[in-house]
Amino acid sequence: MYHPVMEHIRTGGTGAGAGPRARTDWAVEQARALGFDMAGVVAEGRSRHLDRFREWLAAGMHGTMDYLARPDAVRRRGDLDFTMPAFRSALVVAHSYAGPNPTTSPRDPARAIFARYARGRDYHHVIAEKLEELGHRLERAAGHAVRWRVYVDTGPLLERELAARAGLGWFGRNTMLIHPQRGSYFFLGVLLTDLALEPGTPFADDHCGTCRRCLDACPTGALLGHDDSGAPVMDAARCISYLTIELKGPIPVELRPAIGNRVYGCDICQEVCPWNEKFSAPATEPGYAPRADLDGAALVGLAERLLAMSGKAFLREFRESPVSRARRNGLLRNVCVALGNWGAEEALPILERASRDRSALVREHAEWALERIRTGASGES
Numbered sequence: 070m071y072h073p074v075m076e077h078i079r080t081g082g083t084g085a086g087a088g089p090r091a092r093t094d095w096a097v098e099q100a101r102a103l104g105f106d107m108a109g110v111v112a113e114g115r116s117r118h119l120d121r122f123r124e125w126l127a128a129g130m131h132g133t134m135d136y137l138a139r140p141d142a143v144r145r146r147g148d149l150d151f152t153m154p155a156f157r158s159a160l161v162v163a164h165s166y167a168g169p170n171p172t173t174s175p176r177d178p179a180r181a182i183f184a185r186y187a188r189g190r191d192y193h194h195v196i197a198e199k200l201e202e203l204g205h206r207l208e209r210a211a212g213h214a215v216r217w218r219v220y221v222d223t224g225p226l227l228e229r230e231l232a233a234r235a236g237l238g239w240f241g242r243n244t245m246l247i248h249p250q251r252g253s254y255f256f257l258g259v260l261l262t263d264l265a266l267e268p269g270t271p272f273a274d275d276h277c278g279t280c281r282r283c284l285d286a287c288p289t290g291a292l293l294g295h296d297d298s299g300a301p302v303m304d305a306a307r308c309i310s311y312l313t314i315e316l317k318g319p320i321p322v323e324l325r326p327a328i329g330n331r332v333y334g335c336d337i338c339q340e341v342c343p344w345n346e347k348f349s350a351p352a353t354e355p356g357y358a359p360r361a362d363l364d365g366a367a368l369v370g371l372a373e374r375l376l377a378m379s380g381k382a383f384l385r386e387f388r389e390s391p392v393s394r395a396r397r398n399g400l401l402r403n404v405c406v407a408l409g410n411w412g413a414e415e416a417l418p419i420l421e422r423a424s425r426d427r428s429a430l431v432r433e434h435a436e437w438a439l440e441r442i443r444t445g446a447s448g449e450s
């Protein structure tokens with residue numbers, strides 16, 4: 070079996086026309102040249118865990134993420150042949166976004182904390198551009214027409230399952246895909262093709278052992294441990310990443326205090342993971358360097374900026390950033406929650422302004438925060 074770890078790559082391979090093994094060596098080498106940290110191959114299109122995915126949906130753990138439950142999309146997750154009829158291989162890549170927290174936050178509750186993955190340029194753009202270049206190179210080297218399609222969170226694929234089958238890591242209790250020498254601060258991307266490539270050895274070990282750090286650290290109780298099949302389970306509807314990014318309506322009141330100053334996404338269950346403490350190396354991709362305006366931004370200043378912006382201006386401002394997904398009202402909603410959790414009187418004037426905002430969503434969260442500060446409830450949790 071071909072092993073996908075980068076260190077095993079032969080250099081100087083002659084290319085994509087020479088048979089599956091040589092073609093795979095060459096493709097993985099090209100992936101590394103393009104800046105990816107790991108790459109591996111899956112050649113079997115059927116999912117081994119679609120039942121598990123269906124059960125997860127049936128339990129409503131996807132919250133309002135209806136796109137995950139669309140019947141055609143579920144069917145496509147079950148078999149890559151439905152996504153690409155001539156499918157023969159999936160090249161799965163990992164791209165590191167690891168980086169330190171700003172020195173000011175998350176400890177300073179007056180400052181916002183954006184999840185690491187969202188501090189720089191949007192990974193969908195960065196990875197898609199690189200994978201498209203890889204597709205063109207594969208086609209040129211093959212010397213004939215090659216079908217290929219790239220995915221980075223952009224279609225109904227079980228990316229983590231594919232990555233585990235390609236040998237890139239195991240499913241940790243925090244539900245992240247973790248590699249024993251790289252931790253979990255990496256994105257995944259997939260290139261599907263009708264070219265034959267040599268499959269990698271699926272990652273069989275589970276290195277979590279008796280550790281429970283992520284379960285204990287999750288502030289909202291979203292991580293539920295392993296189910297009977299051995300799969301790690303998350304109630305996504307409770308995850309701060311879902312609450313601050315995917316949820317478009319009001320954040321459930323009982324979960325607002327647990328969000329603290331995390332205004333966009335959450336890394337807590339990765340920060341406490343020993344595999345990240347030991348092995349996460351800083352990302353080499355320049356595009357993932359944090360934007361100055363998001364790096365430990367003061368909550369009051371951020372709220373002022375957002376209040377002065379229209380929805381369109383927000384999308385222009387954050388066009389190249391993952392943060393655009395929350396839209397202006399969603400991010401402002403989150404900032405109001407964080408201001409309420411900070412609990413300082415300095416937050417009152419800006420929250421009063423937010424309570425007169427044109428968005429009902431923002432007004433309601435500002436009212437909640439004002440009430441929390443005025444009644445002194447912020448200090449109680």
Ligand code: B12
Pocket residue numbers: 118119121122125134184185186221222223224225226227228229230240243244245246247253254255256257258298299300301303305308310311315333334335336338
């Ligand atoms: C929906 C989604 C979310 C949801 C739900 C997350 C979740 N854990 O399911 C929310 C909004 C909460 C979320 C949060 C985040 N996400 Co997200 N998300 C996705 C998305 C689009 C789909 C995931 C999905 O289908 N979930 C449903 C569950 C049931 O499926 P699953 O996680 O793949 O789980 C599989 C296992 O349970 C396995 N399984 C089943 N049975 C068995 C049995 C055994 C024995 C074993 C071992 C496994 C196993 O099968 C399942 C299905 O294949 C993927 C991209 C993609 N298309 O895959 C990104 C993705 C998973 N997210 C990613 C990231 C970076 C994040 C965040 C870190 C962002 C942040 N900082 O805020 C957090 C991390 C939170 C966390 N602890 O998971 C990366 C993860 C990379 C990695 N190293 O794992 C992905 C792959 C995007 C990408 N292209 O890089 N995300």
Ligand code: SF4
Pocket residue numbers: 243286287288289290291292303307308309310335336337338339
């Ligand atoms: S990302 Fe945060 S809220 Fe979500 S499961 Fe991990 S620790 Fe819990």
Ligand code: SF4
Pocket residue numbers: 241242243244276277278280281282283284338341342343344
């Ligand atoms: S914190 Fe511990 S249990 Fe959680 S994913 Fe990391 S090693 Fe596994």
